[in-house]
Amino acid sequence: MEHLINENVKNIQISGIRKFFNLVQGKEDMISLTIGQPDFQTPNHIKESTKQALDQNFTTYTPNAGIIDLRSAVSDVVQEKYNLNYQPEDEVIITVGASQAIDITLRTILSPGDEVLLPGPVYPGYEPLIKLAGGTPVYVDTRENDFKFTADLIEQHITSKTKCVILPYPSNPTGVTLQYDELEAIVNLLKDLPVFILADEIYSELTYGNEHVSIGSFKEVREQTFIIQGVSKSHSMTGFRIGFLLGPNSLMKHVLKVHQYNVSCATSTSQYAALAALTNGKNDPNEMRNEYRRRRDYVLERLNNMGVDVVAPDGAFYVFPKLTPNNKTSFDFGLELVNDAKLALVPGDAFSSYGQGYMRISYAYHMDILKKGLDRLENFINK
Structure with a gap:
């Protein structure tokens, strides 16, 4: 029966991140710096709110769009932090x-x-979801632009078939982000075009230096823009599976139909946990951010001392150094690290062909683990 499966599904590959993570599981004495999983525990007050939701029997369906208290909290927080104006009702x-x-x-x-x-x-x-929706992903090479998807690069690739531009900043895997003037240039380019903007800002709370600027704060493109937020990275709540989608009512009323028939609603108890995160826990990300900044600085210093070419990240918790020799694929180089150095990094080609030659290092790990991992990398390079 397999030959009857949807061709779009058959052609999708398992994520290179997970493929490599699974590859090294169970290997003895392995240091893994692969997964973007915060090593902080979910704050206790959030866990207590989850328990209370269970005790109070908040275990039924919620409105399709989510409980109104949480939507109101999302609206308030993004207004306060990012100057975004979205009505909780619709x-x-x-x-x-x-x-x-x-x-x-x-x-x-x-x-x-x-x-x-x-x-x-x-x-x-992104690519599998684009293809499953019938679209065609068009990758734009950002390697010579410090991994920034700026207006000039976008303009070079827009055609009559372009329906959407994805802005995933701060970036996974590179850690770079876009500043106000760079976003303003994109706004000026796209504001009069029939093109949607999808801004994945899940790492917005984890920036180092300049505060995060959202393209949704530019009124000129508000009616064509979707903003994605959530608590997975900011509050170390990856398993709660709560995200936020924001957009103009004229578009969101249609997205809600897809959401309704897809999942009905997000998990009720997780919604109450997210409510605690955005009310009592608005400042929870501060401690994590400060620690990630310390780890970032340490990783950059170590890589620079090794003579490794790397663009300094200003957000998220990844660095994307150029490590792979020209005569090897990133995947093969990753296997050598696993076998010879007992170190697992994510091969850059997991992030499209433009990641070839690079390796992603996640610093969402304790400093002791980072030190051991970078010691092994340095010894391997020196050999």
């Missing part, structure tokens, strides 16, 4: 993580043959 949807928010947005806006522009290298979760 411009906020609570989703099953940021991944589902991406999925339902693309399925709402894309028709067969539509093209989606996205930077390369980039998180591998």
Whole structure:
């Protein structure tokens, strides 16, 4: 019966991140710096709120878009932190993580043959969802532009088939982000074009230096823009699976239909946990951010001392150094690290062909683990 499966599904590959993570599981004395999983525990007050939700029997369906208290909290927080103005009643949807928010947005806006522009290298979760929605991903090489998907690069690749531009900043895997003037240039380019903007800002709370600027704060493109947020990275709540999708009512009323028939609603108890995160826990990310900044600085210093070429990240918790020799693929180089150095990094080609030659290092790990891992990398390079 396998030959009857949807061809789009058969052609999708398992994420290179997970493929490599699974490859090294159970190997003795292995240091893994692969997964973007915060090593902080979910704050206790959030866990207590989850228990209370269970005790109070908040275990039934919620409104499709999510409980209104959480949508109101999302609206308040993004207004306070990012100058975003979205009404909780009809411009906020609570989703099953940021991944589902991406999925339902693309399925709402894309028709067969539509093209989606996205930077390369980039998180591998976009391409399969674009293809499943009938669209065509168009990667734009950002390697010579410090991994920034700026207006000049976008303009060079826009065609009559372009339906959406994805702006995933701060970036996974590179850690770079876009500043106000760079976003303003994109706004001026796209504001009069029939093109949607999908801004995946799941790492917005984890920036080092300049505060995060959201393209949704530019009124000129508000009516064509979707914003994705969530608590997975900011509050170390990856398993709760709660994301937020924000957009204008004229678009969100259609996205809600897809969401409704996809999952009905996000998990009720997780919604109450997220409510605690955005009210009593608004400052929870501060401690994590400070620690990630310390780890970032340490990793950069070590890589620079090794003579490794790397663009300094200003957000998220990844660095993307150029490590792979020209005569090897990133995947093969990763296997050598695993076998010879007992060190697992994610091969750059997991993030499109434009990641070839690079390796992603996650510093969402304790400093002791980072030190051991970088010691092994340095010894391997020196050999």
